[in-house]
Amino acid sequence: MLDIRLIRENPEAVNQALKRRKPDLSVDAISRLDAQRLELLQEEEMLRGKRNQMTQQIAQAKKEGRDTDAIQQETRTLAERIKAIEQQKEEIAEQQNALLMEIPNMPLPQTPDGADENDNVVLRTWGDEFKNRYCADVLPHYDIGATLGILDFDRGVKISQSRFSVMRGEGSRLERALINFMLDTHTENGYEEILPPFLVNRQAMTGTGQLPKFEVDMFRCKDDELFLIPTAEVPVTNLYGGEILSEDQLPISMTAYTPCFRREAGSAGKDTRGLIRQHQFDKIELVKLVRPEDSEAEHLKLLADAERILQLLELPYRVVELCVGDIGFSAARCFDIEVWMPAQGVYREISSCSTFTDFQARRIGLKYRSEATGKPAFMHTINGSGLAVGRTLAAILENYQINHQEVEIPLALRSYFRNGATQLTVARSKELV
């Protein structure tokens, strides 16, 4: 949510920033409603003040045993007026809020111009030397996964629906090894491990910006008014909502493993095969709550922390800075990490590291007491995947493919996987299934 005061005091600057995202974005309608609301608010407050005074008079008069019928009658009509004005004001406030909640964050100046993903900027590539490790004609991860008997797409669909799959045997084990490896790496690096609820309420979903605009993308439990989380960002960022922390508690760095649930509305036909786009997938998330002045440095640090996982796994990747047309609703600046997928010869997103300035903090009520001013101030929130686990597994199946029957286990993962087993093989997988 944008700061209504900023909109009030400098609507042009806000509009200018928003128009970088989309030419038709504007806060003008909000400004108009705000002016109306303020006017009604002032009248309401004036009348309330008057009523409070009269109420005191009544109390005084009663104490002295005087008659109060007349003034009571007067106060009654006053109360009716207050109610009417309040109602008007509420209506306008609601309209204003509805509009405000659908306005995306203002991009930071650093975020490059551009309309869509084609205008994103490649910042760097890493690990070219690890491309073409073994096999020249790499099978896609879903084929080698099927051959090895560790990915079962058909049965996943049978018991659930499309875009659900089953991992089994060494596949399931590899997924678990990756989760532990990532969590351990991040916690050793100063992040606190969090295991949050996977179902959250509407308020939390609104706080991070998934609602109200993107409700169709969410799985929802209607009877309980709860939503399956699309990312651990939601429960973890909301953790301190409504509290005022002391400045020395910041920065707070948290990491969480959760499954993530997305309806993928509107992506029919996209990435229909394999693990790339599933309704349910595992992800390790990194979340930071920071002082505004630390926000850029912490954002870059978080990005480096996510990159580190790929470096340790020796998977080639590149870092892309998203343009204004491609960053998410709540984000002000965003880097994607894309891992090399040799079967298709493309880089695929495996992490998205965003800074939200105070946009989420304002919605959630994430504050800290500034030591300089002694007053509460909004924090900045930052998050990123560290990493998407299924996609990491897919990348391993391709980048570490020895031949069409065997996949090597990355060195960094071996202590997490079957006591140092070095390969996935058809024989071994069959034994286990």
Place this chain on the structure above:
RNA sequence: GGAGAGGUGGCUGAGCGGUUGAAAGCGGCUUCCUGCUAAGAAGUUAUGGGGCCUUAAAGCUCCAUCGAGGGUUCGAAUCCCUCCCUCUCCGCCA
């Protein structure tokens, strides 16, 4: 799921229709005292919003908020209704 109790400021806890934004205690902060510490004294200490003033900060003032939302009333932390949450007992259960 059934029965009961309860949700008040950073914490403990009073208030149960009329200067109560809220007693008291603890904690925090500031100043004084003290060779240092301890002890002591005084003051101060919620959040959000509006207006005035100001370059700004500060300041002044008003409004709202005692789990959330509605209602009764001239007036609600206090009475009524709905919802949420916590605790205790019973039942069920990984």
